[in-house]
Amino acid sequence: MSVQKETLGFQTEVKQLLHLMIHSLYSNKEIFLRELISNASDAADKLRFEGLAHPELFEDDPELRIRITFDKDARTITLCDNGIGMSRDEVIANIGTIAKSGTKAFFEQLSGDAKKDANLIGQFGVGFYSAFIVADTVTLTTRRAGQPASQGVRWTSKGEGEYTLETVERAQRGTEIVLHLKEGEDELLNDWTLKRIVRTYSDHISIPIEMKKGNSYGEDGEVIVSDEFEAVNEASALWTRSKNEITEEQYKEFYKHVAHDFSDPLAWSHARVEGRQEYTELLYIPSRAPFDLWDRERKQGVKLYVRRVFIMEDSHKLMPQYLRFVRGVIDSNDLPLNVSREILQASKDIDAIRSGCVKKVLGLLEDLAENDKTKYADFWQEFGQVLKEGVGEDFANKERIAKLLRFVSTVSESDVPEISLSDYIGRMKDGQDKIYYITADTLSAARNSPHLEVFKKKGVEVLLLTDRVDEWVVGSLTEFDGKKLQSVAKGALDLGALEDEADKEAQKQVEEAAKPVVELVQKALGERVEAVRATARLTDSPACLVVGEHDMSAHLERLLKQAGQPVPEGTKPTLEINPEHVLVKRLAEEQDEARRTDLAHVLYDQALLAEGGKLDDPATFVKRINKLMLELSA
Known part of the structure; x- marks a missing residue:
């Protein structure tokens, strides 16, 4: 040798x-x-x-x-x-x-x-x-x-x-x-x-x-x-013992072994299921997110045993992706010992086991959310963005997952997501029939969005969605408990019963009076916009951009571009202007066509920047601003 x-x-x-x-x-x-x-x-x-x-x-x-x-x-x-x-x-x-x-x-x-x-x-x-x-x-x-x-x-x-x-x-x-x-x-x-x-x-x-x-x-x-x-x-095998024979400390130590973690688990579920399939599950929710949580190809997960013989750990069939943080073991009495990944993919028994275990985990989270809000807040901080993926991935449990979601809103006193959709509905105004939300890159951008102005004026709560996954959530969850989810940045403003007849009549008068300035701005902007219209959405800002009810949101479009994904072309935003704002009034009074065009483009670019957009031509924007400032100071 x-x-x-x-x-x-x-x-x-x-x-x-x-x-x-x-x-x-x-x-x-x-x-x-x-x-x-x-x-x-x-x-x-x-x-x-x-x-x-x-x-x-x-x-x-x-x-x-x-x-x-x-x-x-x-x-x-x-x-x-x-x-x-x-x-x-x-x-x-x-x-x-x-x-x-x-x-x-x-x-x-x-x-x-x-x-x-x-x-x-x-x-x-x-x-x-x-x-x-x-x-x-x-x-x-x-x-x-x-x-x-x-x-x-x-x-x-x-x-x-x-x-x-x-x-x-x-x-x-x-x-x-x-x-x-x-x-x-x-x-x-x-x-x-x-x-x-x-x-x-x-x-x-x-x-x-x-x-x-x-x-x-x-x-x-x-x-x-x-x-x-x-x-x-x-x-x-610890999971084969009766629950009353296992101490809390033993449960915790087994978690540390099976998850290779030093921290105690947040919660766990241990049950023996009998019936068409017989299996035992001991599933844990960790207290801290692992560093490879966002690696969807990661190997570690729930371990599958067949009659106490370890079979595999890397199987997405045992737990859906949105519950990839779950650790523990599933031990089946019915599966063959020579089970392979190919067999798992086509196994109805595995589908039934998975379905049962998903319900156990969701039940465990529901119990935490109801009876231990501090622990659930800790869970949400670590795994909330991952759980949100389930709204679009798991149609059968979409409603249960939706109840577990937590958000920040315009009435939140902190940046900690703790408002559920049920909480929101419980605080809705008389006559309100929609759950309003806005998506943005940051909480600061969401809170200061011009789109919220009329909602703040009327005291209507709006959810502030700033996680990247939120666009996926609202694309899949169109309603909750009979209430439609409505973006405040999509479509024409319709507050329904929240507007009285006087409000509606005043808006009609404003739109009629604003027709000349709307036409001026429309002519100046040309192909940059789908349309220009006067709005009651704004109280302090001169303008904002909205997209069609069924169009991709500007926020989602930015996310896709950042990720290098293709974005449908041809969709243009609508510019809504506030006829009562001094800048819009100044534009309406302007006689010089070149200056009027500059003002219209500045309105558009400011509205784009206010919602986190990126200018196609920053240099021209700066030149226009400088030119207008010099003319005003002359």
Whole structure:
């Protein structure tokens, strides 16, 4: 066998993470064992799954286990598993780099405050690297199941800037990790401490975590040292136990294992479903969003088991995209053990399981929204934009999802979305039959939009929608509880019963009186607009732009252009002018045609800028403004 030994450097992000972790997480150093055990458990799950199609991978050793030993003299702790193991390339990919989306965002959010950074590190997940919290040197020896003994790999590092990698002989499949403890960590070198840590953090692991039996004493007081191993954890899948046998702490620790998260979950649902399909679900809602939440190709999600055998984790059939933040397990008694992704795509059983689990999650959120508004506000802050996607993706549950949506409105006292559509309807004015909203890039832009002026005057509440996904929401949710959703920036203003006959008569008179100035502006703007009309929509602003009732909103058009998406051509806005505004009156009185044209274009460009639009020709706009200012000051 040719021994290959080389020294490689860590990826830059790994160096940063190691440094931060050692200094930020030291106060909770016991988690190193939990993380290493979770990795070993995952390796066992992967072997079970691959072994379904390739039973030879078990290599005459089908009993999966994790073993923990320690050596007081050498000051080492060793954790060994007989799971899937790793090849040389896998060691480099999994240990030398952080192949995880969101890495850049993670490091950008680090503040230098150890306590705050510890929470961020926990959200990001540290896994194997947590070993360096207590060890100054770590040696990992592994061989992938199915490869010859000569293909063992040994990885060694002091956690500073580099690591060594060499090919070694290893008869046993799986992975062995030896931690050479730092000075001052000797308290970990006894079986009582290690067993306590295992039972506290990893009791739920479904394969045995074994340690040597404690010493016993003979009749003459002689110490009898035992070399036998015994399981120190429950070693049964937590979700299979009765709910009244599981403590809240055990639920939380299982979440941390299955989600690779440090934070406690926000809420969870645990149920056994019987009937046409029999399955158990244990589903969690995290308290913090992962850094790869917006990566729709991400792998992690709900784990599928069949009769306690892990099958897969990456399956969009188990949970819809808008619930991609959900973590947990689904264990079916009815699916075949050789289930594949292709079978899942066409399985009615899976469809029924998914439907049932979606209803459980939505029920869990409804309970939070009704009975724990503080927790629900925390949830919305982290996952609200993702849940909104469900309005367009899940027709069957659209109404339930709509009730869970939260918004800021013109009556909000803060920028925190906390108003539901039901809240809005409960405050509607007498005679109001629509839910009014406006979409904009920011809350400030929405609050100051000219389109809101008449609504503020009449005390009518308007929802302020500023998330990018909101255009998708209002495109799919056209009404709620019998009330139509109406953009205040689309179509001619129609306040219905909110306008009395005097208002309508006054508007007719204004429109009639404004016909000459409307014609002047229409002539000046020409092809830039679909039409020009006088409006009662405005009280303080001279003009605003509106689009047709069924046309794409200006906000959505901007979003599509920013994303490089094609935008339908030929749609032009309508310019609505306020005949009572001094600028419009000045334009009506202007006798010089060139100056009148400049004023009309300035009106249009200002209206475009007021709603967050971008000028096609900023230089000409500036020239017109400068010219008008000079003429006025002359």
